[in-house]
Amino acid sequence: xxxxxxxxxxxxxxxxxxxxxxxxxxxxxxxxxxxxxxxxxxxxxxxxxxxxxxxxxxxxxxxxxxxxxxxxxxxxxxxxxxxxxxxxxxxxxxxxxxxxxxxxxxxxxxxxxxxxxxxxxxxxxxxxxxxxxxxxxxxxxxxxxxxxxxxxxxxxxxxxxxxxxxxxxxxxxxxxxxxxxxxxxxxxxxxxxxxxxxxxxxxxxxxxxxxxxxxxxxxxxxxxxxxxxxxxxxxxxxxxxxxxxxxxxxxx
Amino acid sequence: xxxxxxxxxxxxxxxxxxxxxxxxxxxxxxxxxxxxxxxxxxxxxxxxxxxxxxxxxxxxxxxxxxxxxxxxxxxxxxxxxxxxxxxxxxxxxxxxxxxxxxxxxxx
Numbered sequence: 001x002x003x004x005x006x007x008x009x010x011x012x013x014x015x016x017x018x019x020x021x022x023x024x025x026x027x028x029x030x031x032x033x034x035x036x037x038x039x040x041x042x043x044x045x046x047x048x049x050x051x052x053x054x055x056x057x058x059x060x061x062x063x064x065x066x067x068x069x070x071x072x073x074x075x076x077x078x079x080x081x082x083x084x085x086x087x088x089x090x091x092x093x094x095x096x097x098x099x100x101x102x103x104x105x106x107x108x109x110x111x112x113x114x115x116x117x118x119x120x121x122x123x124x125x126x127x128x129x130x131x132x133x134x135x136x137x138x139x140x141x142x143x144x145x146x147x148x149x150x151x152x153x154x155x156x157x158x159x160x161x162x163x164x165x166x167x168x169x170x171x172x173x174x175x176x177x178x179x180x181x182x183x184x185x186x187x188x189x190x191x192x193x194x195x196x197x198x199x200x201x202x203x204x205x206x207x208x209x210x211x212x213x214x215x216x217x218x219x220x221x222x223x224x225x226x227x228x229x230x231x232x233x234x235x236x237x238x239x240x241x242x243x244x245x246x247x248x249x250x251x252x
Numbered sequence: 253x254x255x256x257x258x259x260x261x262x263x264x265x266x267x268x269x270x271x272x273x274x275x276x277x278x279x280x281x282x283x284x285x286x287x288x289x290x291x292x293x294x295x296x297x298x299x300x301x302x303x304x305x306x307x308x309x310x311x312x313x314x315x316x317x318x319x320x321x322x323x324x325x326x327x328x329x330x331x332x333x334x335x336x337x338x339x340x341x342x343x344x345x346x347x348x349x350x351x352x353x354x355x356x357x358x359x
Contacts (some may be wrong), residue, residue, distance in 0.1 A: 026300075028279050028301070030281050031322055031323050032279050032283070032294075034320060035279070035280030036280055047293065058299055061299035061302065
């Protein structure tokens with residue numbers, strides 16, 4: 001590993017710390033390499049060790065900065081950043097699973113107090129992350145309510161309108177058929193009336209009227225049958241569409 | 253070394269090293285100076301410097317050296333007060349420990 005590789009890897013590992021912290025750390029180690037000189041580059045890298053370890057040391061200090069300072073003084077608390085440089089790495093190898101053999105043995109040397117400190121340090125970050133997640137979800141819900149409710153209402157109304165239109169369409173067919181039959185009867189009566197002055201016209205009208213009546217009755221029966229088949233289907237389909245989002249939410 | 257160096261002692265050592273330079277000093281030199289006294293890994297000191305800087309015990313500034321900016325650390329008034337506190341604490345602490353050890357030898 002050379003200096004460039006070391007710095008690149010360190011920068012990548014520090015992606016999740018605040019930008020200012022990352023810049024400061026990068027500046028420090030960049031200066032460090034500059035001041036150590038090119039001839040000492042390999043020695044410095046060997047001394048610094050794994051970039052993951054360096055990054056973990058920086059992160060451990062950021063996380064523990066608020067509570068640790070002044071609390072564990074002169075009482076056997078071993079500074080996690082000093083000599084036992086595995087302490088932050090302890091977390092690292094649990095994630096990567098690589099370095100446990102190399103550094104794991106140190107854990108047995110550490111005092112109980114230190115272990116507790118380390119453990120509490122481990123538990124804290126997920127807790128804040130969880131709180132952050134809940135907070136974000138709450139924000140999301142709050143933002144979604146003003147948008148989501150009108151959108152849901154619009155979808156529901158659209159579905160209802162389409163269903164109603166189809167219903168009306170079939171209902172219109174029935175009405176049209178009944179109207180044709182009614183018109184046929186009217187024409188038939190008109191034919192009877194005009195039979196006395198004009199026999200030919202009267203007979204023609206009576207014939208037309210009878211045909212229309214029969215056609216109208218047949219169509220009425222047919223359209224009512226179609227409606228009886230189609231309407232329950234439409235109702236079921238409508239109910240299915242409306243209930244689908246709720247079912248899906250229940251599954252999730 | 254048999255004895256561990258605690259966080260407060262490490263802070264005190266770093267403050268003492270930086271305070272020796274009136275104009276301030278830089279990361280590499282601080283590390284080398286500290287390492288003349290105690291065994292400390294090179295990656296240990298950056299977090300200490302950063303924390304002291306946040307606690308306003310150290311201030312940083314960049315100075316042009318060989319065509320590049322080198323970051324310098326300088327002890328603030330607050331840092332000096334903190335260092336004085338550490339010195340006093342260390343004195344009383346080390347006296348007590350010395351007494352105890354001497355007593356142990358005598359018995």
